[in-house]
Amino acid sequence: MAILECRALTKHYGGAPALDGVDLSIEPGGIVGLLGPNGSGKTTLLKLANGLLTPDGGEILIDGRAPSVETKRIVSYLPERTYFSDWMRVEQLLDLFSDFYADFDRAAAEDMLARMGLEPKQRIKEMSKGMREKMQLILVMSRRAKLYLLDEPIGGVDPATRDYILHTIISNYNPEAAVVISTHLIADVENVLDEVIFLNTGRVVLRSTVDAIRSEQGKSVDAVFREVFRCSENY
């Protein structure tokens, strides 16, 4: 059964639709890239999946159910922006995740944070942007979730941090889970993806596997993306 399913999913913010009748089904056991230019609806889709927004039309189902407290148990979400308070220390964040999520593997998180050189007493405000991004990802990937929804996990970080983050994703996700990575930095992620979904102005315009695109077109997903969106006024 699909772990994430959208049926005619529609969301408006005022005038133009952010999502316009999206039909989508994601099975467990792979890493899916949700790719599209800015404003294509990627973040809206992930927010709907987390119940942070409600659909104006259609429905979105997680493991067969509408987003709720129950679905949040099995969804590990990395929002676009950090929601941790600056004054918090590493150990307080670990406590927070342990309290909130039964599937949080605290030992695994502690191990990764230690290898990153973060002390339990260290405060978020003392960390660089790259460090915060890595720490947040470690927390999210240390849950043994069924669905990981990662909104721009590699946005605005240096190439070494990018490698670290991708490495953390592929070495930690549960193989029976699905991972959805939303990003417009396609060249950086395409080697780790099974499948790609291109979104444009709230619609799915292409869905394929990375290796199918490469063997059929003889070029990278990034190159195909640039072609698909070249004529788009939103690009």
Place this chain on the structure above:
Amino acid sequence: MQWHIRSDAPVYAQLVEHITLAIITGEFSPGARLPSVRELAADAGVNPNTMQRAFAELERDGLVQTQRTAGRTVTDDAARIERAKQRLAAASIEAFWEAMRRLGYDRDAALALLKNREGN
């Protein structure tokens, strides 16, 4: 092991090529146990499913075997490894002819050029 994954060819085919080469050069020696799919995937910076697919192909080729007790191992059949080596050599030679053809040399001219260079 150094992985260079180009972006214009299927990832899994490149993984097959990399691992085959590592077996031919002895980086993965005959009969040796291989690291897990996940470890190799993390090392190469690729999706574990893609690495799995590469191994499925290597197993079909007989270069890699999966045994219940020993996990996944490199074949100890030297003849099989030799055939893989010849296959890669043939592909490299074809690529050479193709590159020469694009430069405007026919086979004889390319061969003359090659011999001349060897002489130096």
